[in-house]
Amino acid sequence: MKNNISVHTITRIAVFIILSFAVFLLFAGHNNPGGGFIGALMTASAIVLLYISFDLQTIKKVLSFYFPYLIGTGLLIAMGTGISSMFFGYPFLTQFFDHAHIPILGNVELTTALVFDLGVYIVVVGVTLLIITTIAEDDS
Amino acid sequence: MSNLLVIPFLLPMLVGAVLIFFAKQHRLQRIIAGTAGIALFVYAAFLVYIVYQTKEKMIILEVGNWDAPFGIVLVGDMLSVLMVLMSSLVGLVCLFYAFKTIHSEREKYYFYSFFFFLLTGVNGAFLTGDLFNLFVFFEVTLISSYVLIANGGKKIQLRESFKYVVMNMVASAFFLVGAAYLYATTGTLNMADLGNRVATMDQQGVLNVIAIIFLFVFGAKGALFPLYFWLPKSYYGPPAVITALFGALLTKVGLYSLIRTFTLIFNQQPQFTHSIILLLAGLTMIFGVFGALSKFDIKQIIIYQIISQVGFMIMGLGVFSTSALAGSVYYITHDMIVKVALFFIVGIIIRVTGTGDIRKMSGLLKTHPMLGWLFFIAAMSLVGIPPLSGFFGKFALVVGGLDQGQYLIVAVALIVSLLNLFSMLRIFMNVFWGEKNSTTVALTNKQTFPLLRPVIPLIVLTIALGLGAEPAFQYVIGAAEQLMNPEHYINVILP
Amino acid sequence: MEILIAVLIGVLFSVATYLLLTKSLLRVVLGTVLLSHGAHLLILTMGGLGLGSAPLLGEEASKYSDPLPQALILTAIVISFGMTALLLVLTYRTYKAHQTDDLDQLRGRLDE
Numbered sequence: 001m002k003n004n005i006s007v008h009t010i011t012r013i014a015v016f017i018i019l020s021f022a023v024f025l026l027f028a029g030h031n032n033p034g035g036g037f038i039g040a041l042m043t044a045s046a047i048v049l050l051y052i053s054f055d056l057q058t059i060k061k062v063l064s065f066y067f068p069y070l071i072g073t074g075l076l077i078a079m080g081t082g083i084s085s086m087f088f089g090y091p092f093l094t095q096f097f098d099h100a101h102i103p104i105l106g107n108v109e110l111t112t113a114l115v116f117d118l119g120v121y122i123v124v125v126g127v128t129l130l131i132i133t134t135i136a137e138d139d140s
Numbered sequence: 141m142s143n144l145l146v147i148p149f150l151l152p153m154l155v156g157a158v159l160i161f162f163a164k165q166h167r168l169q170r171i172i173a174g175t176a177g178i179a180l181f182v183y184a185a186f187l188v189y190i191v192y193q194t195k196e197k198m199i200i201l202e203v204g205n206w207d208a209p210f211g212i213v214l215v216g217d218m219l220s221v222l223m224v225l226m227s228s229l230v231g232l233v234c235l236f237y238a239f240k241t242i243h244s245e246r247e248k249y250y251f252y253s254f255f256f257f258l259l260t261g262v263n264g265a266f267l268t269g270d271l272f273n274l275f276v277f278f279e280v281t282l283i284s285s286y287v288l289i290a291n292g293g294k295k296i297q298l299r300e301s302f303k304y305v306v307m308n309m310v311a312s313a314f315f316l317v318g319a320a321y322l323y324a325t326t327g328t329l330n331m332a333d334l335g336n337r338v339a340t341m342d343q344q345g346v347l348n349v350i351a352i353i354f355l356f357v358f359g360a361k362g363a364l365f366p367l368y369f370w371l372p373k374s375y376y377g378p379p380a381v382i383t384a385l386f387g388a389l390l391t392k393v394g395l396y397s398l399i400r401t402f403t404l405i406f407n408q409q410p411q412f413t414h415s416i417i418l419l420l421a422g423l424t425m426i427f428g429v430f431g432a433l434s435k436f437d438i439k440q441i442i443i444y445q446i447i448s449q450v451g452f453m454i455m456g457l458g459v460f461s462t463s464a465l466a467g468s469v470y471y472i473t474h475d476m477i478v479k480v481a482l483f484f485i486v487g488i489i490i491r492v493t494g495t496g497d498i499r500k501m502s503g504l505l506k507t508h509p510m511l512g513w514l515f516f517i518a519a520m521s522l523v524g525i526p527p528l529s530g531f532f533g534k535f536a537l538v539v540g541g542l543d544q545g546q547y548l549i550v551a552v553a554l555i556v557s558l559l560n561l562f563s564m565l566r567i568f569m570n571v572f573w574g575e576k577n578s579t580t581v582a583l584t585n586k587q588t589f590p591l592l593r594p595v596i597p598l599i600v601l602t603i604a605l606g607l608g609a610e611p612a613f614q615y616v617i618g619a620a621e622q623l624m625n626p627e628h629y630i631n632v633i634l635p
Numbered sequence: 636m637e638i639l640i641a642v643l644i645g646v647l648f649s650v651a652t653y654l655l656l657t658k659s660l661l662r663v664v665l666g667t668v669l670l671s672h673g674a675h676l677l678i679l680t681m682g683g684l685g686l687g688s689a690p691l692l693g694e695e696a697s698k699y700s701d702p703l704p705q706a707l708i709l710t711a712i713v714i715s716f717g718m719t720a721l722l723l724v725l726t727y728r729t730y731k732a733h734q735t736d737d738l739d740q741l742r743g744r745l746d747e
Contacts, residue, residue, distance in 0.1 A: 091143060092201065275711075309718055316675070320677045320678040
């Protein structure tokens with residue numbers, strides 16, 4: 001599939017649609033269907049689409065994350081939100097929320113659950129891509 | 141409410157996550173891991189002290205500020221904090237043994253991260269008061285164990301870990317099935333609430349079936365009689381430190397869950413459920429010791445000894461009286477110490493002689509006296525020779541069994557103990573007695589001392605537990621009384 | 636509806652059992668996947684399949700569905716996702732190391 005123009009062109013557009021939907025899912029979670037896990041799977045599928053249509057090496061140059069570090073970061077963020085409530089004398093993992101007024105977006109509900117979800121998101125992206133690239137690289 | 145209960149599984153998880161970033165720096169990794177191991181052990185000891193000081197002998201935490209039957213509760217009663225203390229101790233000594241024996245190749249592949257994730261799962265499983273949360277912590281434990289057991293990627297390791305993973309995934313699926321049925325019949329998964337509702341329903345019909353599903357699940361994890369077949373081969377592949385860790389912790393998590401569910405939830409019809417447990421206990425003892433007697437590989441013998449000892453540990457649950465349960469709890473504590481010591485020593489013996497076959501070894505006592513006598517003490521403690529800790533566990537079990545009129549199981553236990561003695565002495569006579577033979581000695585006596593350093597505290601502890609059995613038993617009987625009176629547990633959580 | 640799903644769960648479990656007992660590595664993996672699917676469906680069914688609105692978001696609806704089985708099943712799915720991924724990698728490595736996917740040849744002897 002080295003010079004498959006149609007696949008390349010469609011992938012370039014589709015990846016951004018998938019990625020923006022993934023971000024939407026991440027933010028929609030908590031009160032509506034969505035969440036960190038499903039958003040992360042969506043992101044991972046977008047990146048896998050890139051891997052398939054372009055070359056593994058090419059994409060590695062563009063997205064040069066070291067996936068285990070991604071997993072560690074996500075774990076620390078998720079745990080951090082749980083621990084933060086302990087510093088204020090509440091039980092572990094107690095979540096808080098508040099409504100804030102942000103200029104363009106209007107009235108937004110800010111929750112600590114979102115930060116937790118972000119941690120989950122990073123972990124799942126890291127895990128999924130790590131597994132897929134491990135098997136894919138081994139084959140070549 | 142007390143956040144104290146979070147630390148035993150939060151700390152190892154945090155350390156495990158941090159260690160991912162330092163996987164390539166061996167020195168730094170060891171410093172962080174060692175410090176965390178010591179901190180965890182000290183904290184666990186502190187936790188036992190705190191729990192023992194409280195009036196209810198129990199502390200709870202409602203995670204996320206959700207009230208008890210709806211949210212997840214963490215419960216630290218006397219049994220669970222004791223188990224946390226023991227698992228932290230096992231983690232600590234295994235860590236220091238790993239520093240000396242694990243290749244840097246394995247360290248690079250996140251050995252210490254998964255080591256700490258394993259401790260996360262184990263400590264969490266001991267502390268949780270919610271059945272589904274128990275499942276989650278089981279899975280945390282198992283997924284780390286899958287990685288550790290396959291870490292290194294030797295041919296035999298890969299092959300046996302595949303079977304181990306499949307076996308455990310089937311058991312996990314049945315855990316879910318059991319939880320689903322239990323939720324359908326009772327409408328709750330909080331263990332205290334479950335205990336309450338199962339008691340009002342009198343544990344009829346379908347609840348007995350669910351009890352047997354859970355017996356199957358925890359029996360598979362804890363290596364009970366028909367379900368232990370996965371254990372001997374899969375524990376054989378990985379290095380000694382991982383086998384020690386698994387032998388001391390993984391089966392104990394299964395047994396702890398068995399004890400917890402069958403004293404708190406399924407306690408209404410002991411003539412049915414607990415008779416089955418008693419039968420399985422006897423068969424596990426017998427088949428374990430027969431396995432040990434049939435093998436000539438030293439590591440295999442000790443692995444089969446795990447299975448045989450599992451029988452003793454659940455015998456107290458089957459007899460179902462305070463003194464027998466106290467014996468079980470004491471025996472679990474003792475077994476965690478001695479099993480780790482034995483696996484460490486066996487690891488050293490294999491390094492010294494370069495073979496695992498006891499027929500090819502001879503006369504090690506002359507060249508390595510320290511190793512020999514430490515092995516002797518550990519082996520005698522395992523078998524249950526009086527001044528050592530194993531004796532008092534077995535003594536309480538036997539007395540409890542006689543009190544309840546369970547003469548058959550007591551007879552089986554005593555005969556199996558004799559066979560255990562025979563199997564351990566067979567190792568001692570083959571390996572340490574006799575003339576020195578020509579097998580190459582890879583390590584001199586001096587070179588084994590650094591490896592023996594983590595073993596010595598364990599041996600001292602098994603002697604101390606034996607000599608100080610009186611105060612130790614006070615604590616253990618307190619824990620057993622809590623187990624036999626689940627109303628107290630339920631009242632604290634659901635006031 | 637519950638009866639229908641119960642039959643489906645039974646089918647899933649029996650297919651999974653069949654696959655677990657076959658000799659090919661990959662089929663065994665598929666067996667564990669189907670087994671966990673069956674277990675997840677069972678959790679959902681055991682909570683009762685009814686038409687109710689989403690819980691915890693206001694108090695207008697006359698009927699609410701039980702949120703707990705959904706939370707449980709979500710957790711269980713995530714866990715089985717991780718387990719399956721790990722098992723697949725392990726299977727692949729086992730296959731690579733032994734050059735066979737026949738479990739009969741993977742039986743092995745201890746004194747090798």
